[in-house]
Amino acid sequence: MPATTETVTSTELAARLRSNVVRLSRRLRRHAASGLSPSLISALAVVARRGPLTPSELADIEDVRRPTATRFVAILENRGLVDRDPDPLDGRSYRVAATARGRVLLAESRTRQGAYLARALSTLEASDLRTLDQALGVLERLLEAGR
Amino acid sequence: MPATTETVTSTELAARLRSNVVRLSRRLRRHAASGLSPSLISALAVVARRGPLTPSELADIEDVRRPTATRFVAILENRGLVDRDPDPLDGRSYRVAATARGRVLLAESRTRQGAYLARALSTLEASDLRTLDQALGVLERLLEAGR
DNA sequence: CCGATCTAGTTAGCTTTACTAACTATACCG
DNA sequence: CGGTATAGTTAGTAAAGCTAACTAGATCGG
Incomplete structure (x- = not known):
């Protein structure tokens, strides 16, 4: 949901x-x-x-x-x-x-x-991978900003 | 989308x-x-x-x-x-x-x-928050699945 | 009902991660 | 050239989380 x-x-x-x-x-x-x-x-x-x-x-x-x-x-x-x-x-x-x-x-x-993580991720659908990809972009900007 | x-x-x-x-x-x-x-x-x-x-x-x-x-x-x-x-x-x-x-x-x-994290997140736009929200959903399923 | 076994929580001890403070040695600046 | 700044290191500490081993209460079979 x-x-x-x-x-x-x-x-x-x-x-x-x-x-x-x-x-x-x-x-x-x-x-x-x-x-x-x-x-x-x-x-x-x-x-x-x-x-x-x-x-x-x-x-x-x-x-x-x-x-x-x-x-x-x-x-x-x-x-x-x-x-x-x-x-x-x-x-x-x-x-x-x-x-x-x-x-x-x-x-x-x-x-x-x-590679535990790679294996786990490989079970995900393409749309989920894309979601994670985008979220990581957000996170990276956040980490970069808050130094 | x-x-x-x-x-x-x-x-x-x-x-x-x-x-x-x-x-x-x-x-x-x-x-x-x-x-x-x-x-x-x-x-x-x-x-x-x-x-x-x-x-x-x-x-x-x-x-x-x-x-x-x-x-x-x-x-x-x-x-x-x-x-x-x-x-x-x-x-x-x-x-x-x-x-x-x-x-x-x-x-x-x-x-x-x-609250370092809450403060950092509060600088984000709504769309970024939604992206993170969805990614966390994916992550939670992943963590739950791989026990 | 009783002994054997199983399970919940704890204790002890170890390893890894990452920190601060203090030291050494080289670079740089007036 | 002398003083200060900077790069890397060393030493010591604290926190996170683990495994192994222990204690005590629960449970199950006879």
């Missing part, structure tokens, strides 16, 4: 959004396949997509503090998913890039059995 | 959804007003809305293990937001209900200044 004509109040929506984010976040962590938590997969995906990044840039994009970015890089490097090259312009820093193995793992985490 | 004729792939959507859940979840925790984390607010809201519940029922609804529900109840009770009455039918258990103070805090957490 889609309440298409009813007014949606933002406070009511806030409560519902919070609950669902909390629950989905639990689910994702519980079903973490490939041995990487949602946070780490997200960080790896950012590094892979947005090319070589300094830890500070990663922290900024992922909306975490720099010590957390340091930890992300350390763990990902430890597993050979990422490597670092000195920054030619700044001796204090370095650039992080995804390794071939990191890219493989990312691809697998999207398509393979282990 | 939307001009979007492009196909939305579920694997691509999964990655985007994961990132946004992870980030929003960080935001929510960071902006936790009223001294309650998103998890605890969500638990309190469930107790308030779905009447007196046993810890097991709470655990089931919130999709956590029982020890986690025990902790939720302990913390909420400690802050006077919830109280417990013995279960007349089962001597091992009890029923948890929201106190007046708990309900006040919930109401405040929805409307007041401190």
Whole structure:
């Protein structure tokens, strides 16, 4: 029963959004396949997509503090998913890039059995996927705005 | 009805959804007003809305293990937001209900200044709110289905 | 009715996530 | 060149949620 004509109040929506984010976040962590938590997969995906990044840039994009970015890089490097090259312009820093193995793992985490979320979404109809797609657009703008 | 004729792939959507859940979840925790984390607010809201519940029922609804529900109840009770009455039918258990103070805090957490999320959502247009509303419906079905 | 088993809640201990504060070392500016 | 600003790191802390193991009340078969 889609309440298409009813007014949606933002406070009511806030409560519902919070609950669902909390629950989905639990689910994702519980079903973490490939041995990487949602946070780490997200960080790896950012590094892979947005090319070589300094830890500070990663922290900024992922909306975490720099010590957390340091930890992300350390763990990902430890597993050979990422490597670092000195920054030619700044001796204090370095650039992080995804390794071939990191890219493989990312691809697998999207398509393979282990991908709980992709599997769940694949059961949805096209119209539902479109709805989610649009909602994510809204959410992204919201996150970007409220920094 | 939307001009979007492009196909939305579920694997691509999964990655985007994961990132946004992870980030929003960080935001929510960071902006936790009223001294309650998103998890605890969500638990309190469930107790308030779905009447007196046993810890097991709470655990089931919130999709956590029982020890986690025990902790939720302990913390909420400690802050006077919830109280417990013995279960007349089962001597091992009890029923948890929201106190007046708990309900006040919930109401405040929805409307007041401190409510980061409600404030952010209030800047959106009605059509965006409707999009989110529909997407939450999809998400809820998804979460319910994948138990 | 009684012992065996099942179930609700709890306790203890662990892991992960992410924070702040404080430190090191390099960059930059007057 | 000296002082300040900035990048990354280290250390320590707190919260979330898990599993394993325990306690006590419920339930079921004989």
